[in-house]
Amino acid sequence: MDTVTLTRPDDWHLHLRDDEALKAVVGHTAAQMGRAIIMPNLTPPVTTTAQALEYRQRILAALPAGSTFEPLMVLYLTDTTPPEEIERAAQSGIVKAVKLYPAGATTNSDSGVTDLAHCDATIEMMAKVGMPLLVHGEVTHAEIDIFDREAVFIETVMKPLLERHPALKVVCEHITTQQAAEFVAQAPDNVVATITAHHLLFNRNKMLVGGIRPHYYCLPILKREQHRQALLKAATSGSHKFFLGTDSAPHSQGAKESSCGCAGAYTAPAAIELYATAFDEMNALDKLEAFASLNGPLFYGLSANTDTITLERRDWALPESYPYAQGEKIIPLLAGETLSWAVRS
Numbered sequence: 001m002d003t004v005t006l007t008r009p010d011d012w013h014l015h016l017r018d019d020e021a022l023k024a025v026v027g028h029t030a031a032q033m034g035r036a037i038i039m040p041n042l043t044p045p046v047t048t049t050a051q052a053l054e055y056r057q058r059i060l061a062a063l064p065a066g067s068t069f070e071p072l073m074v075l076y077l078t079d080t081t082p083p084e085e086i087e088r089a090a091q092s093g094i095v096k097a098v099k100l101y102p103a104g105a106t107t108n109s110d111s112g113v114t115d116l117a118h119c120d121a122t123i124e125m126m127a128k129v130g131m132p133l134l135v136h137g138e139v140t141h142a143e144i145d146i147f148d149r150e151a152v153f154i155e156t157v158m159k160p161l162l163e164r165h166p167a168l169k170v171v172c173e174h175i176t177t178q179q180a181a182e183f184v185a186q187a188p189d190n191v192v193a194t195i196t197a198h199h200l201l202f203n204r205n206k207m208l209v210g211g212i213r214p215h216y217y218c219l220p221i222l223k224r225e226q227h228r229q230a231l232l233k234a235a236t237s238g239s240h241k242f243f244l245g246t247d248s249a250p251h252s253q254g255a256k257e258s259s260c261g262c263a264g265a266y267t268a269p270a271a272i273e274l275y276a277t278a279f280d281e282m283n284a285l286d287k288l289e290a291f292a293s294l295n296g297p298l299f300y301g302l303s304a305n306t307d308t309i310t311l312e313r314r315d316w317a318l319p320e321s322y323p324y325a326q327g328e329k330i331i332p333l334l335a336g337e338t339l340s341w342a343v344r345s
């Protein structure tokens with residue numbers, strides 16, 4: 001296959017940041033995605049429906065002229081989010097989900113949940129009104145090895161959570177392990193997962209062999225090849241439980257190329273091209289449309305987009321960098337390298 005035409009895809013896990021950074025990055029996603037689920041880990045985080053409505057307005061104002069890109073908003077769950085906030089969010093029609101960041105697990109998660117027991121009534125309300133919980137699934141205990149944090153989370157947090165709230169809609173975000181892929185595949189239909197392009201394309205060697213490559217450092221961290229193979233299998237299985245979420249996470253060049261670099265891979269500029277490359281590796285380009293464009297809307301109760309995009313097999317080089325906030329640059333994943341799938345313009 002040398003061309004693939006898809007219903008226009010959506011990105012079900014995206015970081016857009018705010019202000020100047022938002023203006024620098026939003027066009028990359030809007031150029032190829034119809035909609036995106038916008039992560040709420042700003043500083044301060046988006047914890048109320050009122051804040052989500054304001055943030056949505058700033059995103060719409062930052063879009064290139066004529067864009068029809070639609071941001072889908074998310075609330076940041078804290079120990080003190082009241083059940084009434086979930087009702088307000090559901091009634092708004094604008095807020096589509098609530099995000100669980102275990103406190104300290106990732107970028108801007110300091111206001112996250114310290115113990116899910118504090119959130120029981122709020123989560124009960126989410127199950128009642130059908131509001132999905134999006135989960136950064138890693139434990140944060142210092143004694144747990146970083147490569148094991150997702151697998152331990154499934155056993156110690158996710159399974160007990162679903163026992164208490166069996167009807168809760170849950171998205172296991174950016175899954176990275178065989179354990180997570182198998183857990184989701186075997187779970188009931190209300191439990192699904194997003195998978196990033198970088199976790200489908202790379203294992204941890206890419207980050208650590210021949211020099212330390214900070215642009216491949218993200219959370220959850222890249223795992224061994226066995227896990228990448230399990231993710232590829234899940235994404236191309238044809239199951240409606242797995243769908244596209246880039247976790248494109250912009251940080252300036254200086255914040256990444258540092259003695260203590262930030263976690264996050266900036267993949268938005270070539271998102272669908274990177275996924276096509278991964279599906280091509282599996283000879284599964286015929287499965288890309290369901291993963292990228294159909295399974296996400298199905299879970300969120302939305303219609304698929306009505307227009308299409310066409311990918312073609314053609315070499316092109318990603319730019320070395322793009323302009324970012326405060327005069328800094330942002331380095332896309334695979335900067336300067338050649339991709340063999342391109343979006344036809």
Ligand SMILES: NC(=O)N[C@@H](CC(=O)O)C(=O)O
Pocket residue numbers: 015041106107108136217218219220247249250263264265
């Ligand atoms: N994925 C990352 O490595 N970073 C994300 C946060 C997140 O999604 O965990 C970010 O906001 O920078």
Ligand SMILES: [Zn+2]
Pocket residue numbers: 106136173174219220
């Ligand atoms: Zn995360």
Ligand SMILES: [Zn+2]
Pocket residue numbers: 013014015039247249
């Ligand atoms: Zn993320």
